Amino acid sequence: MSDAQGAGDVILAVEGVTLSFGGVRALNEVSFDVREHEVRSIIGPNGAGKSSMLNVINGVYHPQQGTIRLRMDGALREFHDMDPHEVALSGIARTFQNLALFKGMSVLDNIMTGRNLRMHTNLLLQALRIGPAAREEIEHREAVELIIDFLEIQAYRKTPVGRLPYGLQKRVDLGRALAMEPSVLLLDEPMAGMNVEEKQDMCRFILDVNDQMGTTIVLIEHDMGVVMDISDRVVVLDYGRKIGDGTPEEVRGNQAVIDAYLGVSH
Amino acid sequence: MFYRENGQYKTTYGADQQMLPILQDRIFMAVLLLFAFIGVPLLASDYLLLSILVPFLILALAATGLNLLVGYCGQISVGHAAFMAVGAYSAYNIVLRVPQLNFLVVLVLAGLIAAAVGMLFGIPSLRIKGLYLAVATLAAQFFMDWTFARVKWFTNYASSGSVSTATIDLFGWRVDTPARKYLFLLAVVTVFTLMAKNLVRGHLGRAWMAMRDMDVAAEVIGIRPVYAKLTAFAVSSFYVGVAGALWGFVHLGSWEPLAFDINLSFTLLFMIIIGGMGSILGSFFGALFIVALPILLNQVPAMLGLPLATATKSHLEVMIFGSLIIFFLIAEPNGLARLWAIGKEKLRLWPFPH
Numbered sequence: 001m002s003d004a005q006g007a008g009d010v011i012l013a014v015e016g017v018t019l020s021f022g023g024v025r026a027l028n029e030v031s032f033d034v035r036e037h038e039v040r041s042i043i044g045p046n047g048a049g050k051s052s053m054l055n056v057i058n059g060v061y062h063p064q065q066g067t068i069r070l071r072m073d074g075a076l077r078e079f080h081d082m083d084p085h086e087v088a089l090s091g092i093a094r095t096f097q098n099l100a101l102f103k104g105m106s107v108l109d110n111i112m113t114g115r116n117l118r119m120h121t122n123l124l125l126q127a128l129r130i131g132p133a134a135r136e137e138i139e140h141r142e143a144v145e146l147i148i149d150f151l152e153i154q155a156y157r158k159t160p161v162g163r164l165p166y167g168l169q170k171r172v173d174l175g176r177a178l179a180m181e182p183s184v185l186l187l188d189e190p191m192a193g194m195n196v197e198e199k200q201d202m203c204r205f206i207l208d209v210n211d212q213m214g215t216t217i218v219l220i221e222h223d224m225g226v227v228m229d230i231s232d233r234v235v236v237l238d239y240g241r242k243i244g245d246g247t248p249e250e251v252r253g254n255q256a257v258i259d260a261y262l263g264v265s266h
Numbered sequence: 267m268f269y270r271e272n273g274q275y276k277t278t279y280g281a282d283q284q285m286l287p288i289l290q291d292r293i294f295m296a297v298l299l300l301f302a303f304i305g306v307p308l309l310a311s312d313y314l315l316l317s318i319l320v321p322f323l324i325l326a327l328a329a330t331g332l333n334l335l336v337g338y339c340g341q342i343s344v345g346h347a348a349f350m351a352v353g354a355y356s357a358y359n360i361v362l363r364v365p366q367l368n369f370l371v372v373l374v375l376a377g378l379i380a381a382a383v384g385m386l387f388g389i390p391s392l393r394i395k396g397l398y399l400a401v402a403t404l405a406a407q408f409f410m411d412w413t414f415a416r417v418k419w420f421t422n423y424a425s426s427g428s429v430s431t432a433t434i435d436l437f438g439w440r441v442d443t444p445a446r447k448y449l450f451l452l453a454v455v456t457v458f459t460l461m462a463k464n465l466v467r468g469h470l471g472r473a474w475m476a477m478r479d480m481d482v483a484a485e486v487i488g489i490r491p492v493y494a495k496l497t498a499f500a501v502s503s504f505y506v507g508v509a510g511a512l513w514g515f516v517h518l519g520s521w522e523p524l525a526f527d528i529n530l531s532f533t534l535l536f537m538i539i540i541g542g543m544g545s546i547l548g549s550f551f552g553a554l555f556i557v558a559l560p561i562l563l564n565q566v567p568a569m570l571g572l573p574l575a576t577a578t579k580s581h582l583e584v585m586i587f588g589s590l591i592i593f594f595l596i597a598e599p600n601g602l603a604r605l606w607a608i609g610k611e612k613l614r615l616w617p618f619p620h
């Protein structure tokens with residue numbers, strides 16, 4: 001749907017990343033790049049290493065080999081052993097496969113935590129809630145309200161997230177990531193467990209984010225219809241290796257990919 | 267019928283983010299505060315002031331502090347009485363060595379020292395959580411118990427190990443009568459409660475709750491665990507340290523090291539569990555429950571005219587108290603604050619629940 005002509009220079013490059021847990025190789029010399037403004041999908045059977053890949057980009061795991069480069073201030077910079085906080089600062093946001101919302105907090109507060117990176121008033125000012133602290137709170141509330149409007153969840157603003165149905169929780173998860181105003185948004189199975197209508201809504205939100213905010217999207221998804229429809233380029237992983245990379249048409253015709261998904265007799 | 271927000275339109279985010287967005291709540295709070303500041307000192311007996319309200323206020327402050335750490339940030343601590351002790355002994359030593367300092371300054375300094383010690387003992391929380399962290403904080407309790415019992419400098423080489431304090435003098439206003447003690451505490455507790463409420467509504471409070479609810483996601487969103495956890499330990503210990511200083515100077519007057527033993531730590535934990543984790547209001551409910559209920563239970567046999575021996579009465583008191591705690595935990599695991607919230611929710615719909 002969204003065409004590749006909007007895609008620009010490489011914004012995120014993964015080069016030769018190898019990640020092992022003890023004897024298990026979760027990722028084996030995986031390389032790919034993500035261009036600015038595109039929708040880049042990562043697919044593969046269960047256990048292929050997709051979520052591990054996102055965790056590496058996020059700084060949750062540190063790979064034994066390989067580098068990750070990210071465009072910051074116009075140049076690709078290599079980053080080593082960044083912790084998740086530094087990664088977040090450099091403009092990468094993330095949603096989670098299994099809902100990782102803050103259950104005890106309202107929808108509004110959940111999305112507000114996405115703004116925490118940008119809120120700097122000190123403890124004492126916050127305790128007194130005077131001047132800058134009160135202003136900051138309102139300023140960021142305005143930004144969050146835009147996201148709430150965008151995701152059409154106005155009615156649930158003050159509801160504790162735990163009480164919302166699954167599909168809406170996924171939306172709040174997306175909202176929390178959007179509140180960070182990321183340049184790259186990593187989505188880990190945003191449509192898992194949804195019905196067709198919910199999937200359509202989610203697709204619309206993802207494409208709108210990509211279009212209107214110019215955010216680069218890296219998407220992990222199992223629904224092939226969705227992947228083939230909305231991606232500009234697709235990476236295929238299997239057992240921690242990259243077995244395919246290209247436009248949806250190229251990937252669909254790739255024999256290795258077909259074998260990985262359908263199985264092949266050895 | 268009268269308690270609802272219908273017709274109270276918020277036109278700015280500032281108005282929507284008030285501490286008490288509903289008008290009726292604000293009126294109720296104003297009336298309650300007026301009554302507490304003016305009505306109570308005039309009406310209450312010295313007994314009520316000294317043996318219920320004074321300990322209630324101080325313990326509510328300590329419970330609020332503990333709740334910031336356990337209820338809001340999700341880091342369990344069973345050593346908070348140790349930080350109360352740090353506050354109390356710090357205040358004692360500051361007053362002893364620099365007598366010209368105003369007590370309010372002493373209070374803040376005592377809190378800051380407790381905060382520093384709290385942060386030190388909070389460092390294990392960066393690596394461990396849950397029950398293991400509880401055991402690590404237990405170390406704080408034993409270490410502080412030992413320090414104040416053995417290091418004689420802290421108790422000014424008193425042979426008995428117990429210390430006693432002079433009357434607090436605030437700019438010539440001596441905190442000596444029960445009513446004055448109560449008013450002083452009420453003022454301090456009101457200010458600190460407001461600040462706690464503001465903190466948990468701000469971005470620091472959200473960072474704490476994020477750590478509590480889902481620490482990995484919080485990190486990926488850009489919350490630094492070191493900062494969130496250590497500030498929670500610091501602020502919590504500050505509150506508890508101030509409460510400890512007040513407990514020593516206003517409530518006890520003189521005390522020995524055992525005054526801040528592990529029983530007090532458990533009492534604080536009970537308060538926030540019964541009152542409600544993650545609720546400032548719950549800390550007050552919990553403190554009231556723990557302070558007032560034993561006294562009430564003590565009075566009941568006399569009111570019913572039952573001739574019970576004193577020993578039997580105190581045994582009964584403990585037994586009934588224990589079973590009430592269990593009953594409350596089964597009936598409402600989220601504490602009295604949750605019951606209060608449900609009550610308010612019902613009241614909003616009453617008398618037309620559909």
